[in-house]
Amino acid sequence: MYVAVRHAGPVPFLERAEAWLLEREAEHNLILSLAYGRVASGAPEDDSFFATIESEARVVGCAIRTPPHKVLVTDLPPESASTLAEFLSSVYEEIPAVLGPFRAAEAVATAWVAERGGGWRPGMEQRIYRLDSVTPPPGVPGTLREASMDDLELALDWGLGFERDVGMRLAIDRAVIERWIERGSLFIWEDGEPKSITVAQSPTPHGVRVGYVYTPPESRGRGYASACVAAVSQRMLDSGSSYCVLYTDLSNPTSNAIYQRLGYYPIADVRDVDLIPGGVS
Secondary structure, three states: OOEEEEEOOHHHHHHHHHHHHHOOOOOOHHHHHHHHHHHHHOOOOOOOEEEEEEEOOEEEEEEEEOOOOOEEEOOOOHHHHHHHHHHHHHHOOOOOEEEEEHHHHHHHHHHHHHHHOOEEEEEEEEEEEEEOOOOOOOOOOOEEEEOOHHHHHHHHHHHHHHHHHHOOOOOOOHHHHHHHHHHOOEEEEEOOOEEEEEEEEOOOOOEEEEEEEEOOHHHOOOOHHHHHHHHHHHHHHHOOOOEEEEEEEOOOHHHHHHHHHHOEEEEEEEEEEEEEOOOOO
């Protein structure tokens, strides 16, 4: 018997779920960091969804949503998916997608369709990597630096380039980039001029997530992205993180190979499952 328990915001959610999530902290970086970020911001509660899936008073899974974004789920018993979907359906008329481990995401999407109709289709497949020590690429010219407000327009342009490359809208707008710069989270690899960019954000007790890696087409094939990610990862370890986490698109074998050469190793696979109102499953 499974029950979905909705918590009245990130604080009670973490009180109930944090210990369970921290058992696989690196894998759960996204959910943990979103909850921590909501607590730190002190923003008033809206229609966000923070829930645990429980059996016999034990947490067996988690799900969160910060509208208008997709639902994020951890691994969970497939037979609990209908309980979660029924609860989600009582809160939202529509959701755009579910992201989580393949089996869990598809089970929740299937149960949502049974509740609401429509259909679903597989979306982007991603691999979560972890790094504990860095193997820097040899012979790449240039140096790493923190981005400044002078880099804002460049970062905006390259953010759009990153979105084009991954084929989805990620809301990398001016306000987001300003926050990254103010927090010292945005980094640029420079070889005479900016060549590559990446972000280190979303800290959890022992780790931090590296992402949004972008090199413009005219500067690719020279190792700039590898050097940038390696240097940022090393800086995070030197600053007190025990490890770094990174998500990759599984359909891009080049980037997956690059990150593994730097010391990243796979820990989990996740999938977007896109929901189609009125479609066919």
